[in-house]
Amino acid sequence: MRNMLLVIALWVMKILSGRCLKIMVMLLVTTASGNVFAKNKVTGMRVGVVQIEERAGFRLVVETQSPLKASLLLLQSPYRLVIDMPETIWAVDKLPRRGQLLVKPGTAYRFGTPRPNVGRLVLELEKPAAPERAFSLPPSDGGNRFVIDLLDRGKTAFLVAAAALAKNPKKDFGAQMPSGALARNADQVHVAKPLSMPLPKSKPSYLLVVPASSKSVPIKRPTSEKRKQKWVVFIDAGHGGKDPGAIGKAGTHEKIITLAAAQELARQLKATNKIIPILARNDDRYLRLRQRINLARQSQADLFISLHADSAHSSMAHGISVFTLSETASDKEAALLARKENDADLIGGPDLAAEDPDAAGALLRMFQRESMNQSARFAAAILKQIRGLPGGDKRGHRFAGFAVLKAPDMPSVLVEMGFLSNLKDEANLKSKSYRQDLSRRLTKAIVSYLNEYGPKI
Numbered sequence: 001m002r003n004m005l006l007v008i009a010l011w012v013m014k015i016l017s018g019r020c021l022k023i024m025v026m027l028l029v030t031t032a033s034g035n036v037f038a039k040n041k042v043t044g045m046r047v048g049v050v051q052i053e054e055r056a057g058f059r060l061v062v063e064t065q066s067p068l069k070a071s072l073l074l075l076q077s078p079y080r081l082v083i084d085m086p087e088t089i090w091a092v093d094k095l096p097r098r099g100q101l102l103v104k105p106g107t108a109y110r111f112g113t114p115r116p117n118v119g120r121l122v123l124e125l126e127k128p129a130a131p132e133r134a135f136s137l138p139p140s141d142g143g144n145r146f147v148i149d150l151l152d153r154g155k156t157a158f159l160v161a162a163a164a165l166a167k168n169p170k171k172d173f174g175a176q177m178p179s180g181a182l183a184r185n186a187d188q189v190h191v192a193k194p195l196s197m198p199l200p201k202s203k204p205s206y207l208l209v210v211p212a213s214s215k216s217v218p219i220k221r222p223t224s225e226k227r228k229q230k231w232v233v234f235i236d237a238g239h240g241g242k243d244p245g246a247i248g249k250a251g252t253h254e255k256i257i258t259l260a261a262a263q264e265l266a267r268q269l270k271a272t273n274k275i276i277p278i279l280a281r282n283d284d285r286y287l288r289l290r291q292r293i294n295l296a297r298q299s300q301a302d303l304f305i306s307l308h309a310d311s312a313h314s315s316m317a318h319g320i321s322v323f324t325l326s327e328t329a330s331d332k333e334a335a336l337l338a339r340k341e342n343d344a345d346l347i348g349g350p351d352l353a354a355e356d357p358d359a360a361g362a363l364l365r366m367f368q369r370e371s372m373n374q375s376a377r378f379a380a381a382i383l384k385q386i387r388g389l390p391g392g393d394k395r396g397h398r399f400a401g402f403a404v405l406k407a408p409d410m411p412s413v414l415v416e417m418g419f420l421s422n423l424k425d426e427a428n429l430k431s432k433s434y435r436q437d438l439s440r441r442l443t444k445a446i447v448s449y450l451n452e453y454g455p456k457i
């Protein structure tokens with residue numbers, strides 16, 4: 001049958017010329033290979049350990065004939081990473097279609113072709129590990145490589161990542177090149193090195209997997225891991241140490257007010273019995289904005305709340321403002337305030353560890369956007385509760401480029417609790433009972449937000 005087609009095609013080709021001829025040849029080639037649309041082949045897959053911020057991350061490398069197109073999805077119960085590779089077929093005949101993964105938190109893998117010419121790989125994970133980065137590397141030893149690194153940053157980070165990926169189902173991560181520090185650090189990018197269990201290159205389909213038993217894939221459940229019973233809320237008392245923050249009409253230092261408010265909020269959150277509060281600082285010390293974010297990420301917080309007290313030229317300005325992160329500010333005053341708050345970092349001298357925001361990579365930017373969406377919901381929950389306070393909801397939800405709100409994996413808000421440049425506000429913020437009232441409302445907002453959107457506890 002195929003020979004006959006070939007004869008007919010050759011005959012047709014004789015009477016055609018130019019572009020038509022080219023199309024005919026292409027058609028013939030693809031028909032002969034049996035895959036009209038598939039342009040790419042997966043030739044090998046490897047998993048291994050990669051160091052991410054001094055922790056062990058999980059690295060997957062997919063080797064393909066041509067540059068890969070890949071979209072990502074995260075699912076729960078059990079935690080899964082799904083990679084869809086359009087226009088790709090499997091050429092890993094020696095690799096079982098399902099099996100165990102030997103590198104944690106991976107437990108099992110399976111791959112197949114859910115739709116014609118779409119290759120799908122599913123990795124099962126015993127922890128909520130989300131992609132940190134995904135990028136392609138140019139061919140080496142004949143193959144193209146698509147690299148994806150996963151790290152467990154807790155349930156909320158996983159949920160943010162899952163929501164972001166679900167909103168961008170067509171985003172092609174195969175087109176991403178390694179960015180920023182990763183691109184500069186050749187050791188990290190070199191795929192052969194970080195793999196904990198390298199296997200011979202001549203047998204790429206044999207790599208790093210244990211064939212499943214003939215019956216079913218045994219999937220290990222995280223039995224030893226204690227289920228998280230409480231939410232973690234990170235409370236960031238603004239300023240501190242050599243940075244006093246704003247100074248009030250009556251001489252009050254912002255750093256004193258923010259610490260007192262943070263400690264009261266922590267006390268009330270703890271009393272709910274559902275929340276573990278973590279303070280950025282519990283004394284008068286200077287912390288960089290980046291350090292505050294890192295501390296929150298290390299504690300795998302479910303929420304980040306930064307407490308401040310503003311000052312303005314006009315002593316008339318008063319009331320509470322709730323801010324979330326945005327590239328463009330909601331108003332001039334918000335932009336100015338963000339700049340002023342970000343200047344807290346200048347007091348500590350140049351920050352050599354600061355990341356170049358352009359180097360963040362497509363995944364991180366996507367998670368950041370989703371985290372900003374969720375932060376807006378958290379801000380709305382706060383505004384609802386502070387309505388009853390003097391000037392409580394007058395200023396509303398506003399946004400600007402606050403550096404301290406840039407954690408990509410947790411909803412983050414900054415509350416300007418009042419104006420120290422206003423005598424009434426300053427007196428309120430100095431009063432213990434006022435701070436107790438404010439904390440009671442913030443606690444209510446935090447619990448209601450977490451009940452609705454947080455991970456189940």
Ligand SMILES: [Zn+2]
Binds near residue numbers: 239254
């Ligand atoms: Zn401040």
